[in-house]
Amino acid sequence: xxxxxxxxxxxxxxxxxxxxxxxxxxxxxxxxxxxxxxxxxxxxxxxxxxxxxxxxxxxxxxxxxxxxxxxxxxxxxxxxxxxxxxxxxx
Numbered sequence: 001x002x003x004x005x006x007x008x009x010x011x012x013x014x015x016x017x018x019x020x021x022x023x024x025x026x027x028x029x030x031x032x033x034x035x036x037x038x039x040x041x042x043x044x045x046x047x048x049x050x051x052x053x054x055x056x057x058x059x060x061x062x063x064x065x066x067x068x069x070x071x072x073x074x075x076x077x078x079x080x081x082x083x084x085x086x087x088x089x090x
Contacts, residue, residue, distance in 0.1 A: 001069075005079075009072075012079050013064035014038065020059060020084050 018038055022030040025041070033041055046060045056063050067087040071077055077086070 008079050009065050009068050010061070012082065013061055013068055016068075016082070016084050016087065017042075017059070017061055017064050 014035055018033065018035055021033055021038065021041055025033065042060065043057075046057055046062055047054050048057050049055075056066060064087065067090050068079060068082050071082050071086050071090055072079055
């Protein structure tokens with residue numbers, strides 16, 4: 001994967017994460033959340049230790065990016081066509 005494609009994946013992952021986060025908080029809080037301050041609303045811990053291995057924690061930026069990569073590789077979807085529902089069922 002080249003750098004431009006990775007950048008598009010990370011950018012789309014941020015948008016999906018923002019969309020998901022807005023569904024989890026109240027309407028007043030959802031109005032305050034933007035791409036620039038999304039890191040303030042998510043936990044700092046990005047990995048968990050489970051079954052004697054280190055795994056990526058769910059609903060983090062890296063989890064969204066990895067899910068997008070899996071979907072575009074297996075289903076031949078374009079990056080911008082991936083939704084949060086696709087990620088939850090992948």
